[in-house]
Ligand SMILES: Nc1ncnc2c1ncn2[C@@H]1O[C@H](COP(=O)(O)OP(=O)(O)OP(=O)(O)O)[C@@H](O)[C@H]1O
């Protein structure tokens with residue numbers, strides 16, 4: 001929801017970034033305020049995942065210019081774990097499998113890292129168990145997933161649901177969902193969207209990266225951005241997503257080419 | 261004014277010569293032979309072994325079997341006979357609640373009855389030290405003598421060295437048709453008070469249809485320099501099952517050379533989890549000899565090395581009959597400038613048709629200076645067999661660390677979690693619950 005004069009959560013100005021010396025982000029500009037849901041769409045390879053990983057602090061991506069302010073502080077100064085602890089959450093396009101680390105241990109260590117950061121006492125195994133049971137409900141996941149290794153042998157849909165479970169647990173200020181809808185059947189999509197909607201409030205914000213308007217029927221965006229060649233080339237309302245679905249990206253790219 | 265009396269200068273240069281090494285081996289043999297004073301068959305066994313030692317030379321890296329494992333560290337130690345051990349030692353930290361009444365303790369190679377605890381187990385189960393057993397159970401001699409020092413490979417130089425000084429041993433004889441629930445803990449404590457030559461010995465005979473879990477455990481009370489040269493012989497008779505946990509947690513200044521020789525009769529199962537954490541220089545020779553059809557062998561190995569440690573595992577699986585299956589996973593975690601060595605031999609002669617053998621070696625290198633030499637060595641003559649092997653050497657993945665960081669877990673904890681996870685695949689195989697957290701803790705890299 002768009003709330004007038006609500007606080008700015010994220011402000012990105014002229015951001016450029018490279019990976020392996022190749023310039024991928026070529027001047028990103030974006031402002032996200034509390035309460036808002038933003039969608040980013042755009043052709044393959046346009047830099048959407050790169051943008052999300054730069055925000056989360058992946059060491060392979062080097063910021064070469066511009067600035068990113070998050071809740072009034074310079075985000076780029078923070079280690080990835082400190083970004084996470086202060087409320088940034090990235091649901092990965094390709095969640096990793098981590099054999100040997102139990103999902104439950106992983107979730108507890110992550111949750112307690114955040115508690116500690118907030119000056120709160122860590123939850124013991126017993127209290128944590130109670131909490132995680134509630135969160136499992138948000139994504140309709142079975143308890144048995146907790147005893148398995150993180151994402152190991154999970155189906156594509158289960159991995160995505162596990163990401164949303166982590167999101168529900170960590171209760172982020174800014175959630176970035178990178179193609180969380182890809183590979184989901186319609187039932188799983190509804191579960192995931194429903195989970196995300198439960199977590200959306202007036203004091204937090206979402207950035208949803210997707211190729212499909214389908215998701216945006218369930219998670220209704222306040223703004224839709226089109227990203228191409230490392231930049232946002234157009235911003236519109238949710239209707240823009242519909243138009244893109246019908247007409248593809250070419251017309252936006254053409255108009256952009258003419259304009260510049 | 262003080263007068264300094266220096267010992268005769270040791271000529272370290274001479275250690276690198278053939279003469280120097282021959283003199284060192286002679287000294288080892290002399291030390292071994294001066295231990296105890298047995299008579300009869302044991303004395304004959306010792307003399308025979310001594311003759312084997314005399315026929316051989318001290319191994320160097322020019323020997324294929326020792327190519328990556330330089331024993332100079334051992335040559336540097338001026339070994340002595342172990343001294344009498346202090347009367348009261350605190351070993352509580354090493355005792356396993358699961359084996360509270362089934363523990364044999366040897367301190368610096370000497371049986372310590374006051375630290376051991378052997379409750380009356382099931383009838384006919386024999387757990388004790390050789391010296392006493394020969395007195396209390398003279399009728400069991402034919403369960404002992406035919407197995408002691410008789411395995412294939414017993415003439416190998418360090419094995420023979422151990423036998424040449426064989427004075428006492430931990431002995432476990434499992435009676436026929438009995439499944440022993442309680443694990444047996446064989447605890448070898450090194451005090452590290454002097455640079456002693458310690459030669460622990462174990463014998464385990466599992467009679468047909470029996471079942472047993474044994475923990476063979478090498479620990480230290482200090483940080484001292486010493487040399488453990490151990491030999492364990494295990495006979496798994498027809499349709500018996502032995503679960504063997506071998507823990508090497510010696511002093512980081514010690515040298516440890518250990519032999520495990522196992523024979524498996526028809527349909528026998530042998531499940532081993534060998535974890536090597538200690539010693540500056542260690543070598544484990546794990547040898548499995550199949551003597552009957554349809555055996556099942558499971559070998560789990562984990563070696564964790566840091567600083568300048570060298571840890572070497574040489575395993576040999578010698579099949580000789582059809583329908584044997586084996587699963588071997590050997591993992592190494594190598595940090596700092598440490599060096600891991602793994603050599604896994606599998607012999608599948610013509611007679612061993614329909615063998616199904618799998619071997620996997622996985623190494624995690626935690627530092628750019630860490631090193632591993634890993635080599636599968638499959639010699640397969642039989643044509644109708646399934647033998648697979650694989651070796652991976654990797655580092656912690658940036659992406660894995662990042663994934664954990666992106667959930668608020670700091671990089672150090674993330675690394676520890678991932679190392680722990682790598683090791684836990686093996687540690688989780690240890691069927692003694694109280695040991696798992698202890699081992700997990702020892703595996704983890706120091707908290708930064
Ligand atoms: N580690 C890397 N090394 C080299 N090039 C990379 C690397 N990661 C990404 N790229 C390149 O950066 C560009 C942007 O990739 P990115 O994954 O951000 O695109 P995307 O918009 O998320 O695409 P998709 O819609 O397919 O997910 C691509 O051309 C990709 O090949």
Ligand SMILES: [Mg+2]
Nearest residue numbers: 048049050093
């Ligand atoms: Mg992408």
